[in-house]
Amino acid sequence: MSIIKYGLIVFLSWMNPSHAGDALSPMLGNPLSETTIQQRNFTVFQNGQGLPVGQGGVTAGKKIYTSRCLSCHGFEGSGNSAEELAGALHRLTDNPPDKTIGTYWPYATTLFDFIRRAMPMDSPGSLSTQEIYDVTAYLLFLNKIIDHNQTIDNKSLANIKMPNRNGFINHYKNNN
Amino acid sequence: MKFKQIAGGLLDRRYFLKKSLVFSVAASIPAYLTAQTPLELERTQWMSEPGLGFSNYGQPSPFEKKTIRWTMANSHTPGNGVSWTPLQDLEGIITPSGLHFERHHNGVPQIDPAVHRLTIHGLVTHPLEFSIENLLQYPKISRICFIECGGNSNAGWHKNPIQTPVGNFHGMVSCSEWTGIPLKLLLNEAQLQPQAKWLIAEGGDASLMNVSLPIEKAINDCFVALYQNGERIRPENGYPLRLIVPGWEGVVNVKWLQRLHIASQPSMSRNETAKYTELLPSGKAQQFSFFMSAKSIITNPSFGHQLNRFGLYQISGLAWSGRGKITRVEVSADQGQTWLDAELQDPILSMCFTRFRIPLEWHGQAIVLSSRATDETGYVQPTRTELIAQRGRHGYFHYNAIVNWALSAQGQISHVYN
Numbered sequence: 001m002s003i004i005k006y007g008l009i010v011f012l013s014w015m016n017p018s019h020a021g022d023a024l025s026p027m028l029g030n031p032l033s034e035t036t037i038q039q040r041n042f043t044v045f046q047n048g049q050g051l052p053v054g055q056g057g058v059t060a061g062k063k064i065y066t067s068r069c070l071s072c073h074g075f076e077g078s079g080n081s082a083e084e085l086a087g088a089l090h091r092l093t094d095n096p097p098d099k100t101i102g103t104y105w106p107y108a109t110t111l112f113d114f115i116r117r118a119m120p121m122d123s124p125g126s127l128s129t130q131e132i133y134d135v136t137a138y139l140l141f142l143n144k145i146i147d148h149n150q151t152i153d154n155k156s157l158a159n160i161k162m163p164n165r166n167g168f169i170n171h172y173k174n175n176n
Numbered sequence: 177m178k179f180k181q182i183a184g185g186l187l188d189r190r191y192f193l194k195k196s197l198v199f200s201v202a203a204s205i206p207a208y209l210t211a212q213t214p215l216e217l218e219r220t221q222w223m224s225e226p227g228l229g230f231s232n233y234g235q236p237s238p239f240e241k242k243t244i245r246w247t248m249a250n251s252h253t254p255g256n257g258v259s260w261t262p263l264q265d266l267e268g269i270i271t272p273s274g275l276h277f278e279r280h281h282n283g284v285p286q287i288d289p290a291v292h293r294l295t296i297h298g299l300v301t302h303p304l305e306f307s308i309e310n311l312l313q314y315p316k317i318s319r320i321c322f323i324e325c326g327g328n329s330n331a332g333w334h335k336n337p338i339q340t341p342v343g344n345f346h347g348m349v350s351c352s353e354w355t356g357i358p359l360k361l362l363l364n365e366a367q368l369q370p371q372a373k374w375l376i377a378e379g380g381d382a383s384l385m386n387v388s389l390p391i392e393k394a395i396n397d398c399f400v401a402l403y404q405n406g407e408r409i410r411p412e413n414g415y416p417l418r419l420i421v422p423g424w425e426g427v428v429n430v431k432w433l434q435r436l437h438i439a440s441q442p443s444m445s446r447n448e449t450a451k452y453t454e455l456l457p458s459g460k461a462q463q464f465s466f467f468m469s470a471k472s473i474i475t476n477p478s479f480g481h482q483l484n485r486f487g488l489y490q491i492s493g494l495a496w497s498g499r500g501k502i503t504r505v506e507v508s509a510d511q512g513q514t515w516l517d518a519e520l521q522d523p524i525l526s527m528c529f530t531r532f533r534i535p536l537e538w539h540g541q542a543i544v545l546s547s548r549a550t551d552e553t554g555y556v557q558p559t560r561t562e563l564i565a566q567r568g569r570h571g572y573f574h575y576n577a578i579v580n581w582a583l584s585a586q587g588q589i590s591h592v593y594n
Contacts, residue, residue: 029304
């Protein structure tokens with residue numbers, strides 16, 4: 001809310017942070033083209049929206065994993081310095097539990113998304129779309145979610161039902 | 177006036193205030209009235225020579241070299257780790273910017289502000305990008321608020337109490353004055369569409385860290401900060417732009433903010449599914465926990481401090497809540513049997529550090545000191561036993577139980593569970 005006096009805009013609610021969004025805006029945002037948005041949009045949703053066209057397989061994925069991921073994530077997804085990805089020995093109700101892709105991650109799309117965003121850590125962005133799908137397939141295979149001869153693609157990835165798909169409670173929704 | 181002293185030697189919080197009058201009257205007789213021969217005036221070396229010249233950017237005293245962040249990272253990937261704020265060495269409520277805790281997923285990007293853009297797209301009528309130069313021209317607000325990593329204090333889940341300075345245990349929390357632009361202003365410019373329910377925020381670091389937030393929080397009190405404690409945000413805290421989400425876990429306060437994707441659903445990214453979710457004894461996990469619940473810690477004295485005299489001490493600590501103002505901090509010296517209200521120091525702000533203090537008369541008694549915070553929603557900080565009864569021991573994130581320091585007859589302090 002504001003009034004104008006001698007050319008000055010007087011904000012009646014200026015000092016209250018919760019109302020500060022009501023302030024006038026100089027409107028300096030620049031419009032974006034659809035092409036620019038597409039180039040910047042990394043988001044992948046759990047329904048598969050945002051996945052690039054492509055597919056991958058377990059055998060090719062194993063090769064990429066061995067050369068690009070194994071030094072940190074270990075043979076078959078566990079044992080080295082980084083996150084345990086596969087090979088859970090304990091269930092989530094055990095003491096201690098093993099939180100791997102197979103026991104914990106609710107969506108397979110997250111796997112593609114996170115590898116594309118952040119992996120490998122020494123050279124993020126260096127894997128091709130094909131290689132990301134391949135490694136994703138290999139990690140799903142290591143977690144016994146797909147067979148060794150199964151392929152995945154941008155259509156099928158969202159339909160893979162992860163073992164812990166129903167393992168989460170929306171704490172925000174339940175407490176607000 | 178008599179002051180109530182309860183078990184363990186705690187005194188009424190107004191003790192210092194009332195006693196100060198007595199102290200000033202009891203000042204000693206000046207030396208010049210009693211000296212037999214004229215005494216030589218004292219002059220230290222730094223009173224005897226010109227000091228150093230001016231500096232473009234001030235640094236702490238060389239005698240304070242021990243007041244530093246404690247860093248810990250994966251040796252294979254040195255950019256993936258944490259540094260802790262040395263809470264045991266600090267006072268007041270503002271964390272110096274250079275001591276603000278860090279959690280990076282792949283190092284600190286060296287972002288050129290001339291190149292950086294904030295993109296807003298998705299369920300908006302006008303997809304927009306903002307340069308930093310343009311953002312600097314927007315109306316701003318300032319807010320002093322804490323940021324706490326969801327994983328802070330996670331050593332509390334350990335079977336045995338960890339013996340380490342308070343900063344190395346609870347120091348993934350810091351408090352700054354942040355200045356920036358209400359997110360609502362930028363979202364209004366882009367015009368949210370009615371289906372907009374979530375805002376997916378992404379950082380421009382090497383991990384392209386992203387998380388989803390309910391749109392109502394984004395509209396209510398989130399802002400994009402350009403300044404921290406009066407100066408432009410430090411690189412390790414998100415330069416040139418950081419999303420501030422008051423009271424919510426650190427990971428959603430996205431650093432190096434480059435993109436806001438408005439959507440009807442969350443993205444279910446790694447850091448809101450595989451991480452920053454709390455496994456419960458049932459095998460189910462809490463997701464989108466967001467709020468950092470009320471918490472307090474005595475920072476002085478705490479582990480590593482040594483009481484080396486008998487007499488009066490001032491206990492000092494911090495309390496905060498992601499759900500509003502701190503309304504009460506109580507301190508116990510007898511393992512939580514009896515509690516006494518601590519003095520809350522102004523300012524007491526919502527979702528901000530509140531400093532509390534209470535006097536202690538110590539004459540070598542072995543005691544256990546604990547603090548317990550209550551926030552304006554009436555929520556009371558739980559004991560560790562209560563927290564574990566609710567959550568089990570494998571939730572990792574959102575540990576906020578009462579912390580106990582055992583003070584030995586020798587004046588040493590160790591961390592104990594109830």
